[in-house]
Amino acid sequence: MTEPVSQNKNISLKEKIGSSNILRIVAFLLLLVSYYLTISPNIEKYLSEKISSVARNSSEVNINVLSPVFDIHVYAGEYNLESNLQSNNSISRTKFFTLDPRILAMSKFLTDYHSPMAKYANVFVEEADKHGLDWRLVASISGVESAFGNLIPRDSNNAWGWRGINGNERGWSMFATWEDAIVHITERLAQGYGTDLTPFDIEATYCPPCGRNPEHLWANGVNRFMIQLQYYVDNLENL
Secondary structure, eight states: OHHHHHHHHHHHHHHHHHHHHHHHHHHHHHHHHHIIIIIHHHHHHHHHHHHHHHHHHHOOOOOOTTTTOBOSOSOGGGOOTTSSSOTTOOOOTTOOBOOOHHHHHHHHHHHHTTOTTGGGHHHHHHHHHHHTOOTTHHHHHHHHHHTTTTSOSTTOOOOSOOBSSSBOTTSBBOOSSHHHHHHHHHHHHHHHHOSSOOHHHHHHHHSHHHHHSTTOHHHHHHHHHHHHHHHHHHTGGGO
């Protein structure tokens, strides 16, 4: 009788231990679920807010609310419309540029006419401003005289039928670069013709045969290109 009683006690003890372990596991799982549903979100929110606060307070980044403003060209002498800003120009991220829309219009206009002078758009505008001349005039004259530099004496960089300096055997002025030509001709036009004359006022002196022609083809041609350039600058967003 003693041995069966002992065996029953052992079985009963094992059942109690097994039952106790199951209860512990169930209780642990319940606590874990309760933690994730109730306590964990609050703790995580608190920690997230604290971490964000510390990060904001320690940040040294200055946000420039004007940085999206970007038209076209403030440093015209250092800017090439065919490329990005030159690599040796370091630009602070806290600065912004307001660029002259006339230069973008001039570049687009000359590019559409396949002009070799397109990349000198800034020179046209800057030199005109420097001498008080209409920014459209010099480029527009080149349109009538040489299809914007496409029909010129070889290696002359003379798109204006200009005479009077560094002349070749036929008298056409020879310029080392397009920039030299634009600078010189803009200055001479302003000094020789004044800054308030229209193409019709200039025509009789610049192109005497054209001035005697009642159709005034030269003046009308220059004026037409000037109007086109104004259209370009007024409609940049649609070009």
